[in-house]
Structures are given as structure tokens and as C-alpha cells.
Amino acid sequence: MIDHGGLDINHGRKTILGPDRHHQRKQAQLEQSLETAHERVAKKAEAVTAQQAKVAESEAKGHGTRLEQRQGKLVTLEHELQDAKGQHAKLAAHVATLGPAGQRADRDFRKQTIMTIRTLFLENMLRAFMAVLLTALPITVSLEQVLGLLFARRGARMETSSQVVYWVNTAGLSLSNRRLLARIVEGLCAMDLQDQGKPIHVRLKDMPP
Amino acid sequence: MQLTQGRRTISDDLSPDFSAGRKLGEIEQALLWSLLQEEPECPSRVLLDKAAQRQIVLAVSLRHVNRWRATWGLNRRQGRPGHADGYRPVASGAEVVRVTPHVACVGVHVFAHWLDQHEAFAPVVAQLTQAVEAHKQAHSGDDFALLHHRESTLLHGFQALFYAPLLGIDRLSEFDTREHPLQTLLGHGYQSATLRQFLGQLERVDAAASLMPVLVADCTGPIIYVDGHMIAYWSRRSMHKGKITMLGRIMAGSQAVIAHDDAGQAVFVAYYPPDIHMSQVIVAYCQQVAEAAGSVVFVIDRAVNAVALAQAFHDQELGLLCMLDDNEHAGLESFETTLVDTLEDGTRVYSGAWKEERAGDPRHFVIAEPTAAKPLVYWGTPKVEEAFEVTEWPRVYREPTRFRNSASRG
Numbered sequence: 286m287i288d289h290g291g292l293d294i295n296h297g298r299k300t301i302l303g304p305d306r307h308h309q310r311k312q313a314q315l316e317q318s319l320e321t322a323h324e325r326v327a328k329k330a331e332a333v334t335a336q337q338a339k340v341a342e343s344e345a346k347g348h349g350t351r352l353e354q355r356q357g358k359l360v361t362l363e364h365e366l367q368d369a370k371g372q373h374a375k376l377a378a379h380v381a382t383l384g385p386a387g388q389r390a391d392r393d394f395r396k397q398t399i400m401t402i403r404t405l406f407l408e409n410m411l412r413a414f415m416a417v418l419l420t421a422l423p424i425t426v427s428l429e430q431v432l433g434l435l436f437a438r439r440g441a442r443m444e445t446s447s448q449v450v451y452w453v454n455t456a457g458l459s460l461s462n463r464r465l466l467a468r469i470v471e472g473l474c475a476m477d478l479q480d481q482g483k484p485i486h487v488r489l490k491d492m493p494p
Numbered sequence: 495m496q497l498t499q500g501r502r503t504i505s506d507d508l509s510p511d512f513s514a515g516r517k518l519g520e521i522e523q524a525l526l527w528s529l530l531q532e533e534p535e536c537p538s539r540v541l542l543d544k545a546a547q548r549q550i551v552l553a554v555s556l557r558h559v560n561r562w563r564a565t566w567g568l569n570r571r572q573g574r575p576g577h578a579d580g581y582r583p584v585a586s587g588a589e590v591v592r593v594t595p596h597v598a599c600v601g602v603h604v605f606a607h608w609l610d611q612h613e614a615f616a617p618v619v620a621q622l623t624q625a626v627e628a629h630k631q632a633h634s635g636d637d638f639a640l641l642h643h644r645e646s647t648l649l650h651g652f653q654a655l656f657y658a659p660l661l662g663i664d665r666l667s668e669f670d671t672r673e674h675p676l677q678t679l680l681g682h683g684y685q686s687a688t689l690r691q692f693l694g695q696l697e698r699v700d701a702a703a704s705l706m707p708v709l710v711a712d713c714t715g716p717i718i719y720v721d722g723h724m725i726a727y728w729s730r731r732s733m734h735k736g737k738i739t740m741l742g743r744i745m746a747g748s749q750a751v752i753a754h755d756d757a758g759q760a761v762f763v764a765y766y767p768p769d770i771h772m773s774q775v776i777v778a779y780c781q782q783v784a785e786a787a788g789s790v791v792f793v794i795d796r797a798v799n800a801v802a803l804a805q806a807f808h809d810q811e812l813g814l815l816c817m818l819d820d821n822e823h824a825g826l827e828s829f830e831t832t833l834v835d836t837l838e839d840g841t842r843v844y845s846g847a848w849k850e851e852r853a854g855d856p857r858h859f860v861i862a863e864p865t866a867a868k869p870l871v872y873w874g875t876p877k878v879e880e881a882f883e884v885t886e887w888p889r890v891y892r893e894p895t896r897f898r899n900s901a902s903r904g
Contacts, residue, residue, distance in 0.1 A: 303767070306767070306770075397693060397697055397702070398702035398703075398763065398765060399693065399696050399697060399701050399702040399705065400655070400693070401702075401750060401763050401765075402702050402705045402706065402708075402709065402763065403652075403655050403656055404659070405709055405752070405760035405763060406618070406656070406705070406708060406709060407656055407659065407660075408758075408760060409709065409759050409760060410609060410614055411605075412757070412758055412759065414605060414608055414609075417608075431601070432601075432660070434601075435600070435601030435604070436599060436600075436601035436602050436605065436660055437599060437601070437662070438599070438600055438601065439596065439597065439598050439599075439600065440597050440600035441521045441593070441594060441595050441596065441597055441600075442592075442593070442594040442597045442600075442603065442678070443520075443521065443524040443528075443592070443593045443594075444591045444592045444593075445591060446591060449607075450520075450524075451597070451600050451603065451604060452520065452521055452600070453600050453601070454600075473604060476608070478604065478607050478608055478611065479607070479611055480607050480610075485604065485607055487600075487604060488520070490519065490520070490521065
């Protein structure tokens with residue numbers, strides 16, 4: 286059977302309104318960066334404070350070279366603190382300019398849900414039909430076999446006042462498939478199918494193409 | 495075969511029981527019979543021509559046709575056809591009503607009879623009618639064709655769409671270009687424009703939501719299995735929207751999340767954009783399914799360590815059965831276990847919890863340890879524990895393979 290979910294009739298011409306997820310993602314990333322930047326500023330500020338204490342200690346103890354080294358490092362740390370603050374301010378400005386979350390009209394590529402419902406309903410019905418057929422059959426037959434051997438085949442129909450007869454064309458079938466189809470047809474006849482009160486009989490028939 | 499010598503009368507209600515003969519088969523006999531009912535005075539030569547027009551070639555002599563006519567009592571006297579009134583009885587109610595020598599997709603016709611017999615479309619028509627009425631009330635200014643359709647029109651339109659896949663039609667335009675047996679199946683054919691309009695109007699009245707209860711009506715099992723189905727959309731045009739895939743390419747499409755019971759009966763479907771992770775929507779989705787189907791135990795075929803998800807399900811009083819990601823455990827060593835069962839194939843089933851207690855983790859674990867393979871760890875929320883014996887968990891988890899093997903929904 287062909288892919289029976291394939292009735293694709295929605296070609297993206299419609300649009301659906303929804304939250305702007307690109308904006309949401311950007312905002313989430315920026316907020317995370319801002320938080321990291323904030324932590325970095327706090328860390329740097331802490332390092333500067335610690336270094337200032339060390340410089341003060343060196344000054345109190347009258348260090349010479351070590352004081353220079355510590356003062357040099359303090360300058361570096363203060364620069365880093367300024368950079369971190371600058372980065373934080375930049376990100377904060379980005380967050381401010383991002384604005385509130387809006388809506389976005391996306392092109393709708395979804396298959397129409399009604400068609401999916403149709404497909405699922407068809408599958409449910411086929412499954413129920415198979416369940417009934419299998420109770421009437423002494424063998425196990427798959428849905429694919431029934432679809433290929435019975436549903437897709439040509440045949441003929443005759444309606445009399447008392448019955449309806451369907452003939453299934455068996456031309457071109459292998460012997461094993463013909464036997465299998467005969468079993469399926471037996472099962473169908475045992476299902477007590479009716480059309481407007483008339484019993485339905487299914488028979489096999491070799492017909493020219 | 496009932497052989498009747500002599501002519502039949504109107505009161506004669508014996509219907510011929512066609513059976514394959516050496517020269518004429520059942521269908522050929524039935525066709526001859528029905529042609530004779532239409533025109534009993536028809537000469538046999540003309541009868542053969544008429545049969546040929548219906549693409550049935552009767553490779554028999556006139557003499558043989560005449561033999562059958564005599565058998566049925568439908569032979570005519572020699573000479574030109576006369577017009578004498580009442581010479582020949584026209585078919586009484588017991589004979590052939592109609593012969594269709596060529597029917598495509600015979601099985602679909604039989605299936606259609608089965609569906610009609612079980613009134614399978616009655617709930618569909620009822621729901622569609624209800625949706626139309628609701629739309630009329632909500633939008634009194636609207637006026638389009640669907641709002642004026644009779645039930646039979648709704649039924650036939652839906653049936654045309656319903657049978658399309660079984661008739662080999664995978665696009666609406668193929669209703670115009672492909673030979674299909676809708677004429678014999680429904681009594682009339684359909685053009686794609688009609689069905690496109692029908693579909694558009696169904697969408698307008700939000701028929702999909704109305705038809706969801708039709709699916710739920712078939713739900714029989716206490717467990718609901720949830721499957722995701724990602725549908726890509728491919729086009730030559732560049733698309734600006736969708737999931738960002740490798741190399742920054744953008745894939746447009748959608749993901750359908752389908753719920754079905756343990757028998758494989760689909761009960762619910764919803765669509766989400768492809769770039770939304772399932773974990774963001776699954777709790778709300780399962781709540782919807784639980785409201786519609788009444789089942790509160792869900793099985794999702796994923797190997798994850800989703801503690802937050804498990805907690806969310808637990809908070810909503812829903813049950814969730816999943817597998818644990820292999821990277822999250824080191825086999826039986828990670829758990830405090832008790833042997834609960836040994837399966838026929840030698841697989842030992844253990845039940846237990848984390849060896850080191852983890853705060854905020856409501857899950858219980860079942861470990862299936864096959865004889866010659868790595869252990870499989872299943873986890874379930876307390877609701878699953880209430881619903882099923884722990885020895886049942888591996889079976890419950892493996893059950894729905896039929897659905898996965900069914901035809902894809904592209």
C-alpha cells in the first residue's frame with residue numbers, strides 16, 4: 286500500500302501565529318551571559334579587594350620588590366575588573382534593547398490535522414477489520430498481505446435480488462498467493478457481510494487483464 | 495445450476511445460480527443475463543456486440559449463446575425482432591439487478607461494505623454536523639458551502655478522502671488524473687477542486703478537534719503509548735523557518751505526537767513546531783490525552799534520565815514508564831535490588847531503587863537482566879507502580895511494536 290498519510294495539501298501558504306521563539310532563545314542566551322558576566326565582575330572585584338589588602342600589607346611591612354610586584358598585579362586586576370564591568374554593561378544594554386517578547390507568524394507546514402485524523406481513523410478501521418477477519422481465518426495473515434492480495438486487485442461485481450457477488454481477479458498470482466487469497470476469501474465469506482440486507486459472497490476468478 | 499426448461503413467467507422468482515461453465519464463466523453468464531433482462535428480444539448477435547462494448551469478450555458461438563438463452567427461458571422466436579406487447583416477461587424482482595464487469599480495488603469495496611454494516615462513519619458525520627452547527631452559532635455572518643451540506647454530502651466527501659490511500663491516491667490532484675473506483679464505491683466521483691474546497695472548509699470549522707473523540711471512542715487499553723513523528727518539509731524554495739540542523743541549514747516541518755493504546759489504536763494527535771523539544775510539551779499533551787481517553791499511564795519509548803519530567807508527571811498524578819539512559823547507571827551495582835521474577839528465556843527481573851538515595855526522585859526502577867546481554871533499566875513513576883506489577887513492566891514497555899511497524903505518516 287502506498288504511504289496513506291501522504292495527502293499533503295498544505296504547502297506552507299498559511300501562517301500560524303505563535304510566540305517568537307527566536308527572540309526567546311536570544312533572550313535566554315543573553316540572560317545566561319549576563320549572569321556569567323555578573324559573576325565575573327563579583328569575582329574580579331573580590332580579587333581586587335584581596336590584592337589591595339596585600340599591597341597594604343606590603344606597604345606596612347616596608348617591602349620593596351614585592352610591593353612593586355603586588356602593585357603591578359593590582360593594576361592588572363583593576364583593568365580586568367573594568368573590562369568585566371564594561372562587558373556586563375554591554376550585555377545589560379543588549380538585554381534592554383531586545384525588548385519584550387513578541388509574536389511571530391510562521392509559515393504553516395503542518396499537514397492539515399484533519400488529514401492526520403483521517404489517516405489514523407483509517408488505520409483504526411483497518412486494524413478492526415483485520416481483527417474480525419483473523420478470527421474467521423485458521424491462519425495468520427498480515428495487513429500488508431490483505432492490502433496487496435485483496436484490496437488492490439481488480440475484479441467484477443454482480444448484484445441479484447437476493448445476493449451480491451464479488452469476483453477477485455487472480456490472474457498473475459503465484460500459486461502460494463492464490464492459496465492465501467483463497468483462504469482470505471473464505472474468511473470474508475465467513476464474516477457474514479451484507480449489502481442492504483443481501484449477503485455478500487466473494488469468489489476468485491481468473492480474468493483476462 | 496437451476497435448469498429451467500421453457501419460458502419463465504413474471505411470477506417465476508427463481509434466480510439463476512451462475513456457476514462457471516466450460517465455455518462461459520460466471521461473470522459472462524451474469525452479463526448475458528443482465529443484458530437479456532434489459533432487452534429480452536435482442537438477437538444473440540447484437541447481444542455479443544453489446545457484451546464487447548462492455549469490454550467482455552465472449553469467445554463462444556451464437557449457437558452456444560442460444561443454448562444458454564434456451565436454458566434460462568429467454569430465447570426469442572426466429573425472424574426479425576417483433577414488438578408484440580407482453581411477449582416476453584421483463585425481469586422480475588428476483589433476478590440480476592446489476593453487473594459491473596470491471597471493478598478496481600475489489601477488496602476496498604468489500605471493506606466498505608463491512609464499514610457500512612458497522613456504521614463506522616456515523617460518529618464521523620455526527621461530529622462533523624455538530625462542528626458545523628457550532629460554527630454557525632459562533633459565526634452567524636459566515637456563509638460557505640459546508641454550512642449547507644446535507645449529511646450524505648458530508649459522508650461522501652469524508653469517504654472520498656478516507657478511501658483515497660487504499661485506492662493508490664496520495665495527492666488530491668490524482669483524483670483528476672488517476673483512474674479510481676469512487677464511482678462504484680460511493681456512487682459518484684470527485685474532483686480534486688471539490689475535495690480541496692471541502693478540506694479547506696473543514697479546517698475553517700475546526701473539524702479536526704471535533705473528530706478527535708471518534709478516535710478516542712476506540713480506545714480500549716489502560717496504557718497510552720506516545721510516539722513522536724518528525725515530518726520534514728522539502729522544497730526547492732529557500733525556507734526561513736524551522737529546526738536548525740547541521741551546518742546551519744534550516745529544516746522546516748512539524749512534529750506530530752501521536753498517542754495510541756496497547757492494541758495500536760490511535761487515540762490522539764497534536765502537532766508542534768519541530769524546534770520545540772518534546773520535554774517542553776509532553777506533560778501538557780499527556781494531560782490532554784488523559785482528559786480525552788481517561789487513561790493516566792503513559793509509556794514513552796525513550797532512554798532518558800528525566801527526573802524533572804518524572805516529577806512533573808507525578809505532580810499531575812500521571813504515570814510515566816520510560817527506560818533509563820545507559821550512561822546513567824552501572825548496571826545492578828547502581829541499585830538496591832530484589833529479584834522478583836525469572837522469565838522463560840532466563841531473563842532475571844529485579845525491582846529496586848537507587849543505591850544512594852537521591853532527593854526529589856520519585857521513580858522506581860525495574861532491571862531486566864538477560865543472560866547474554868546488558869541489563870535494561872526501566873523506570874516508572876508511582877502511578878505506574880500502582881497500575882502494574884513490576885514484573886509486567888518489561889512486557890508493557892515492549893508491547894506497541896505493531897504501531898511502529900505500521901505504515902509511515904509522511
